[in-house]
Each structure stands twice: as C-alpha cells, then as structure tokens.
Amino acid sequence: MKKLSKGARSDLITYAAVILAFIVVSVLKSNGSLNRSQSGLLVPICCYIVMAVSLNLTVGILGDLSLGHAGFMSVGAFTGVITAMSLMNVIPSVWLRLTLAMIVGAFFAAVIGFLIGIPVLRLTGDYLAIVTLAFGEIIKELITCLLVGVDSEGLHIIFNVSGSKTANDLKLLEGGRVIIKGAQGATGTKTIASFTAGFILVMIALVIVQNLIRSRQGRAIMAVRDNRIAAESVGINVTRYKMMAFVTSAALAGAAGALFGLNYSNLAATKFDFNTSILVLVFVVLGGLGNIWGSIIATVVLYILPEALRGFANYRMLIYAIVLIVVMLATNNPVLKTYREELRAKFSRKDKKEAADT
Amino acid sequence: MTAGSLKNQNPPGIWDAKMPQDVRVRRDPLVPVTRTSFLPERDADKTPILECIDLGITFGGLKAVDNFNVAIGRTEIAGLIGPNGAGKTTIFNLLTKVYQPTHGTILLDGKDIAAMSTAQINRAGIARTFQNIRLFHNQTVLDNVLIGLHNEMEYGMGSAILRLPGYWKAERIARERAMEYLSLFHLEGHAEELAGSLPYGAQRRLEIARALATNPSLLLLDEPAAGMNPSETAELMENIEKIRDTFHIAILLIEHDMSLVMNICEGIVVLNFGRIIAKGTPSDIRANPAVIEAYLGRKGAKTL
Numbered sequence: 001m002k003k004l005s006k007g008a009r010s011d012l013i014t015y016a017a018v019i020l021a022f023i024v025v026s027v028l029k030s031n032g033s034l035n036r037s038q039s040g041l042l043v044p045i046c047c048y049i050v051m052a053v054s055l056n057l058t059v060g061i062l063g064d065l066s067l068g069h070a071g072f073m074s075v076g077a078f079t080g081v082i083t084a085m086s087l088m089n090v091i092p093s094v095w096l097r098l099t100l101a102m103i104v105g106a107f108f109a110a111v112i113g114f115l116i117g118i119p120v121l122r123l124t125g126d127y128l129a130i131v132t133l134a135f136g137e138i139i140k141e142l143i144t145c146l147l148v149g150v151d152s153e154g155l156h157i158i159f160n161v162s163g164s165k166t167a168n169d170l171k172l173l174e175g176g177r178v179i180i181k182g183a184q185g186a187t188g189t190k191t192i193a194s195f196t197a198g199f200i201l202v203m204i205a206l207v208i209v210q211n212l213i214r215s216r217q218g219r220a221i222m223a224v225r226d227n228r229i230a231a232e233s234v235g236i237n238v239t240r241y242k243m244m245a246f247v248t249s250a251a252l253a254g255a256a257g258a259l260f261g262l263n264y265s266n267l268a269a270t271k272f273d274f275n276t277s278i279l280v281l282v283f284v285v286l287g288g289l290g291n292i293w294g295s296i297i298a299t300v301v302l303y304i305l306p307e308a309l310r311g312f313a314n315y316r317m318l319i320y321a322i323v324l325i326v327v328m329l330a331t332n333n334p335v336l337k338t339y340r341e342e343l344r345a346k347f348s349r350k351d352k353k354e355a356a357d358t
Numbered sequence: 359m360t361a362g363s364l365k366n367q368n369p370p371g372i373w374d375a376k377m378p379q380d381v382r383v384r385r386d387p388l389v390p391v392t393r394t395s396f397l398p399e400r401d402a403d404k405t406p407i408l409e410c411i412d413l414g415i416t417f418g419g420l421k422a423v424d425n426f427n428v429a430i431g432r433t434e435i436a437g438l439i440g441p442n443g444a445g446k447t448t449i450f451n452l453l454t455k456v457y458q459p460t461h462g463t464i465l466l467d468g469k470d471i472a473a474m475s476t477a478q479i480n481r482a483g484i485a486r487t488f489q490n491i492r493l494f495h496n497q498t499v500l501d502n503v504l505i506g507l508h509n510e511m512e513y514g515m516g517s518a519i520l521r522l523p524g525y526w527k528a529e530r531i532a533r534e535r536a537m538e539y540l541s542l543f544h545l546e547g548h549a550e551e552l553a554g555s556l557p558y559g560a561q562r563r564l565e566i567a568r569a570l571a572t573n574p575s576l577l578l579l580d581e582p583a584a585g586m587n588p589s590e591t592a593e594l595m596e597n598i599e600k601i602r603d604t605f606h607i608a609i610l611l612i613e614h615d616m617s618l619v620m621n622i623c624e625g626i627v628v629l630n631f632g633r634i635i636a637k638g639t640p641s642d643i644r645a646n647p648a649v650i651e652a653y654l655g656r657k658g659a660k661t662l
C-alpha cells in the first residue's frame with residue numbers, strides 16, 4: 001500500500017468529516033428535525049466556513065494579517081447578486097445562474113485583491129492589516145452609494161455620491177427591476193442559494209486551499225512566512241507567492257459572498273463591516289493559525305452557539321465567552337498539541353508496524 | 359573560451375534520475391589572471407564564476423567593505439577569512455543582494471548582476487548558507503530541501519490544485535532528488551523530523567543541502583563548521599570537497615577553523631576592517647606578515 005504522509009491523511013479526514021456532516025444534516029433536514037431558524041443557518045454557516053478557510057490562507061499560511069476579509073465577501077455578494085438577477089430572464093437554470101454568480105463574485109474580489117496587493121505586498125510589516133482595514137470600510141461606503149437596475153436594455157448603474165438620487169433616476173423601462181438600492185443594499189433578490197450549493201463551495205474551497213498548501217507553491221508561501229530572507233536565498237519570488245495566497249483568499253471570499261448574497265432577499269452593505277471581518281478572524285485564530293479543520297470547527301461551533309443559547313437569555317454572552325476560551329485552549333494549547341502529536345505518532349507507528357506485518 | 363563545456367558538467371536538472379559522477383579534481387597552483395586576481399590553473403582560461411570589482415558598502419559613514427577585488431574559478435574552493443567584524447558576512451550579503459552595494463560591480467559568470475534581486479541571483483547560480491542558521495524550523499527536514507528544489511520543479515498553480523499528472527510526477531521526482539541530497543549529508547533518516555529539532559551540526563548540514571538543491575554554480579558557506587565538534591568538522595571538510603568534485607561548482611567559504619581553511623581552500627582572501635590585506639594560496643597566507651599581524655594575539659595566530 002502507498003504510504004500517505006501525515007498531512008495528506010489529515011486532508012482526507014477533513015474531506016470525509018465534511019461529507020459526513022453534510023449527509024447527517026441533509027437527513028435531519030429532510031425528515032423535519034430542523035426547525036425553520038435552524039435550517040436558515042445552514043447556508044450562512046457554509047459561507048462562513050469558506051470565509052474562515054480562505055482567511056486562514058492569508059493569516060495562517062502566508063502569515064500576513066488581513067482585517068478586511070468581509071470587504072471581499074461584500075464585493076462578491078453584490079457583484080454576484082447583480083449577475084444572478086440580471087441573468088434571471090436569460091438563464092432559467094438556477095444552478096447555472098448560481099455558479100456564474102459565484103464565479104463573477106470570485107473574479108471581482110480577486111481583481112480587487114490583486115490591486116490592493118500590488119502596492120502592499122512588496123512591503124514588509126503590517127501594512128496589509130492597515131490597508132485591508134481601510135478597504136473594508138471604503139467598499140462598504142461605496143456600495144451604499146450604488147444604484148443598480150436591469151431592464152431589457154441591460155444594466156443601469158448610477159453612482160449616487162451626492163445622495164440626492166433615487167431608484168427612479170435609473171429610468172428603467174417597463175418590466176425593469178431594481179437590484180441594488182443604495183443604503184438599503186440588494187432588495188428583492190430572488191434567493192437561489194441552497195445548502196447543497198454551500199456544501200459544494202466548502203468542498204471546492206477545501207480542495208483549493210489544501211492542495212495549494214501541499215504543492216511547491218504552498219511550500220513557497222510557507223517558506224516566505226517562516227523566513228523571508230532564507231526563502232529569497234533559495235530563489236523564491238516573495239511578492240509573487242504573497243500575491244498568489246492573498247488573491248486566492250480574496251477570490252474564495254468573493255465566491256462565499258455571492259452565495260451569501262443570494263441567500264437573502266434583502267441585504268445591506270453594512271452587513272459586511274469591520275465586525276464581520278473580526279468575527280471571521282476570531283474563527284481563524286481560535287481554530288488555530290494554519291489549521292484548516294480547526295477553522296471549520298471553530299466556525300460551526302461559534303456560529304451556531306449564539307443561536308443555540310437564546311434560551312439562556314442573560315447568560316448567553318457569558319457562556320459564549322467561556323466557549324471561546326475552551327475552543328482556544330483545545331485548538332491552540334501547547335500541552336494538548338503535544339498530546340495530539342504523541343497520539344498521532346503512536347497511531348502512525350502502529351500503522352507502520354501493521355504495514356510491515358502485511 | 360571553453361566555459362560552455364564546463365557548464366555541461368554542472369549537476370543535471372532534477373529530471374535526470376542519476377546524480378552526477380564524482381570525479382576527483384586535482385589541486386592546482388594559482389596563476390594570476392588580472393593585476394589583482396588569481397585562479398586555479400585549470401580554471402584560468404575560463405570566465406571566472408565570480409568577479410568582484412571595487413565592491414564596497416558604507417553603513418552610515420562606516421566603510422564595512424571597501425575596494426573588494428576578487429575572482430573565483432569555476433571549480434575553485436576559496437576561503438574568506440579575517441577577524442570578527444572584518445566584513446566577511448557583509449560580502450556574502452552584497453553578493454546575494456541582501457544589501458545593495460554602494461559601489462562596485464559583481465560579475466557572475468561574466469554577467470553583471472546589479473539589476474537582480476536576491477531571488478533572481480539564486481536562480482542565476484548563487485546559493486548560500488547563513489552564519490546564524492536560517493532554516494524553515496517548523497517544517498520538516500524533507501520540506502526544507504523541497505523548498506530548495508522550488509525552481510527545479512515546473513508545474514503551475516492549476517496543476518497543483520487539480521493534482522494533474524504533472525504535479526504527481528514532479529513531486530515524486532523532487533522527493534527522490536531531495537532524499538539524495540539528504541543522504542549526501544547523512545540526513546535521510548531524519549526526513550520527517552522538524553528542521554528545528556535537529557542538533558546544531560545537522561542543521562548546518564541541512565542548510566548546505568537546501569542551498570545545493572537550488573543547483574548553484576557558486577556556493578557560499580558562512581562559517582559552516584561553527585558549533586561542530588572536531589569529527590563533524592572533519593566530515594564537513596570531506597563533504598565540501600566531495601560537493602565540488604561531484605557537482606563541479608565553485609565554493610566560497612567563510613571559516614574561523616584555520617585547519618579547515620588551510621586544508622581545503624585553494625585561494626584564500628584575508629579581510630581586515632573591510633579591506634583585503636592578503637590574497638593567495640594557503641602557504642602564501644601563512645607566510646604573509648600582514649596576516650600574522652592582523653591575527654597577532656588571536657587564537658588564529660597559533661594555528662595559522
């Protein structure tokens with residue numbers, strides 16, 4: 001039998017666990033075990049898992065702090081909604097529209113990530129944190145100024161900086177639709193997102209990130225993180241690999257945003273604010289920097305928790321804080337980490353012995 | 359110019375299954391090639407792999423390196439010695455563009471490298487180790503060498519993500535190749551350990567293996583024997599000659615262990631306060647009054 005490396009095995013376990021979770025939840029959903037508010041959480045959880053996994057690529061694998069990940073989600077959400085809504089009469093297939101929306105969302109987020117990266121990724125230091133923080137706030141303001149509609153003539157876009165214009169100024173023809181209405185954000189969106197689509201997106205994000213990590217590109221990215229001078233000394237183009245990680249991360253956030261945007265009939269740009277960026281960062285940090293399955297678990301636990309704790313009223317935030325600490329200890333604690341390593345070593349030794357016996 | 363024929367003897371790319379043959383290189387006398395430089399006789403009719411012309415750098419008024427003129431033959435083992443703070447490491451940092459020279463020219467295989475970045479210089483043929491070891495400590499020993507093989511592997515991000523056949527093939531060959539580099543330094547048994555967990559001497563050897571994996575034509579070693587015990591040093595000495603004989607590359611090393619330098623270096627450059635005070639064969643250097651004076655009262659004087 002071909003021996004799997006430790007990393008390759010943990011990748012496979014992650015895929016298996018995600019698939020298993022999807023099957024279990026799908027069964028629960030179809031036999032009516034989930035109430036409305038519970039099944040309403042499924043798509044956003046998938047989106048946030050993709051957000052956390054992709055942010056982990058920047059923060060954990062590349063080792064650069066980004067404080068504006070929600071900004072990329074926002075770009076993906078609104079470009080995705082515009083795409084899906086304007087193609088509604090052209091492409092009847094929901095799946096095709098959803099796929100196109102996610103591709104467009106990913107594309108625009110990637111382009112903006114690239115533009116941000118050009119000046120910033122050349123520099124050493126925490127400039128990326130500052131610039132992404134500003135980007136997240138700016139993109140929110142810009143979208144708040146946006147009026148977009150579609151009619152038989154195509155897209156109508158007004159950039160309403162003065163704040164004096166309304167949707168009527170779009171001058172849509174008979175049968176036209178307003179897609180984005182300034183501060184109100186996307187309104188009247190036809191919600192085509194589904195849990196299955198969310199699951200597929202999570203799997204795609206996992207394949208992209210995990211396969212990237214275990215390639216020459218991923219090793220180069222981690223080399224830059226661990227010792228920039230040594231990485232340069234073995235011929236690694238630092239800016240190129242920083243850009244690769246950052247743009248991939250932005251693109252995945254854009255795709256997650258598109259799915260998220262198509263899950264709500266009304267969605268304002270203020271949803272993607274600094275708090276959202278920090279929330280995702282908390283998922284990543286608590287799940288463990290560079291630890292992909294840790295990001296998934298932290299996201300699921302911490303996203304469900306506030307909902308699950310509604311019954312506890314006043315104690316809710318207290319319990320939430322305690323769980324935060326427990327998750328952090330469980331995923332980042334050095335004692336537990338060594339213990340896990342030992343366990344793993346024991347298992348792999350057993351495997352080796354078995355392999356030798358056969 | 360027969361430079362082309364030698365280039366063919368350089369280590370073949372990663373695609374060649376076999377490592378190059380070990381052919382003993384004889385020890386040559388030095389012959390003058392310009393007014394200030396010497397090369398081993400066998401390399402004298404070829405472009406030197408490295409030529410520094412008036413190289414210098416100033417740190418806020420301090421001339422850390424000044425007027426550095428040196429040529430190194432294509433298969434030469436050369437030594438750079440001098441007291442602490444003489445500017446030896448600074449020269450390595452200039453050659454690899456970690457520092458930007460204030461003046462002077464660096465010719466690698468006859469080509470000016472002024473416009474190149476550190477990474478481009480590595481791809482052009484200079485690899486190095488660091489005085490204060492710079493490994494990727496949290497990655498495995500094998501991964502460290504695989505990172506050294508980065509530019510020897512050719513598959514794009516798409517192949518990596520989709521795990522196309524090109525990915526599997528390149529990864530398999532790179533792993534085999536990395537293991538060969540590791541076994542050159544008796545590290546193959548530690549491939550899956552974290553680089554940071556290796557003992558000091560092994561870390562130094564791993565750093566050389568990683569540098570060698572980038573397929574250089576000039577290898578710069580900054581105090582490779584520092585922190586090694588005498589038997590490790592003796593083995594290192596053999597290894598350095600073996601690397602030169604196997605890969606037919608030039609090696610420039612900084613070292614305080616005089617027996618190592620005197621034993622394996624053909625040309626030696628002595629630096630003091632950023633300036634060259636002597637140049638020549640080991641016996642020239644041993645007899646040079648300026649060198650003896652620079653080392654006077656130092657430990658080195660006794661062993662010189």
Ligand SMILES: Nc1ncnc2c1ncn2[C@@H]1O[C@H](COP(=O)(O)OP(=O)(O)O)[C@@H](O)[C@H]1O
Pocket residue numbers: 417422440441442443444445446447448449
């Ligand atoms: N980045 C730097 N800034 C200022 N001075 C430096 C820098 N790097 C080296 N120097 C100075 O240059 C001189 C030579 O240092 P170095 O090359 O490390 O000596 P060594 O011969 O021991 O390797 C020392 O005086 C050192 O302080």
Ligand SMILES: [Mg+2]
Pocket residue numbers: 446447448489
């Ligand atoms: Mg030094």
